[in-house]
Amino acid sequence: ETGVTQTPRHLVMGMTNKKSLKCEQHLGHNAMYWYKQSAKKPLELMFVYNFKEQTENNSVPSRFSPECPNSSHLFLHLHTLQPEDSALYLCASSQDTRRNTEAFFGQGTRLTVV
Amino acid sequence: AQSVTQLGSHVSVSEGALVLLRCNYSSSVPPYLFWYVQYPNQGLQLLLKYTSAATLVKGINGFEAEFKKSETSFHLTKPSAHMSDAAEYFCAVSDSSYKLIFGSGTRLLVRP
Numbered sequence: 313e314t315g316v317t318q319t320p321r322h323l324v325m326g327m328t329n330k331k332s333l334k335c336e337q338h339l340g341h342n343a344m345y346w347y348k349q350s351a352k353k354p355l356e357l358m359f360v361y362n363f364k365e366q367t368e369n370n371s372v373p374s375r376f377s378p379e380c381p382n383s384s385h386l387f388l389h390l391h392t393l394q395p396e397d398s399a400l401y402l403c404a405s406s407q408d409t410r411r412n413t414e415a416f417f418g419q420g421t422r423l424t425v426v
Numbered sequence: 427a428q429s430v431t432q433l434g435s436h437v438s439v440s441e442g443a444l445v446l447l448r449c450n451y452s453s454s455v456p457p458y459l460f461w462y463v464q465y466p467n468q469g470l471q472l473l474l475k476y477t478s479a480a481t482l483v484k485g486i487n488g489f490e491a492e493f494k495k496s497e498t499s500f501h502l503t504k505p506s507a508h509m510s511d512a513a514e515y516f517c518a519v520s521d522s523s524y525k526l527i528f529g530s531g532t533r534l535l536v537r538p
Contacts, residue, residue: 318469343524353530354528355526355528357525368525402470404469409523409524410524411520411521411524412475412477412478414475415472415526417462417469417471419469
C-alpha cells in the first residue's frame with residue numbers, strides 16, 4: 313500500500329467516549345501533520361511532528377491528544393469531545409518541514425460527535 | 427503574517443469552457459504557493475506548486491497557474507473543463523516557517 317492511509321474513514325462517537333484516529337504513511341517522510349476541516353472554514357493545522365518530535369500545537373484543546381510512535385505512524389486520541397468537534401480530520405506527511413515541501417494527504421476520517 | 431484569499435466560493439463553467447480560479451496571497455517573505463484539489467470524500471491532492479523558479483507553473487490534469495508578484499496573485503487555469511474536474515480547489519501559501527495557510531476553497535461545478 314502506498315501514500316497516506318487513515319483509519320477509520322468514518323467515526324460516530326458520544327461525548328463521553330474515547331476513540332483514536334490512526335494515520336500511516338508509506339512514503340518515507342519525516343514530518344506528519346493533523347488538520348481539521350470544518351464546513352465553511354479553512355483547513356486548520358492542529359499538530360506537527362518532525363522526526364517523531366512534536367514541533368507545533370496550534371492551541372488545540374487538550375481533549376485532542378496526538379501520539380507519534382515513529383515517523384510512519386501518527387495517532388489522534390479523542391476523549392470527551394463536543395458536537396462542534398465534528399469535522400473531517402486529515403492526516404498529511406511531507407519529506408521535511410522546509411517551506412517548499414509539499415504535503416501529501418490521507419483521505420480523512422469523518423468524525424461525528426453526538 | 428501570511429494569508430490567502432480565494433475569490434468566489436463557487437464557480438460554475440460549461441464543459442469545454444475555460445476554468446479560472448482566483449487566489450490572492452499576502453506574505454511577508456517570498457512566498458511558496460500551492461494549489462490542491464479535493465474530490466468528494468477524499469483528501470487533498472497536490473495540483474501544482476510555485477517555489478520561485480518559473481512564474482508559469484504546469485500541474486497535473488492540464489492545470490496551470492501563473493505567479494504575478496505585482497498583483498500578489500496565483501490564479502489557477504485550465505483551457506477546457508472536463509466533468510471530472512468538478513471538485514473543491516484550495517490555494518495555500520507556506521508561511522515563514524513551514525506551515526501551510528489555506529484559503530477557504532472554491533467549489534468548481536462543471537455543467538454538461
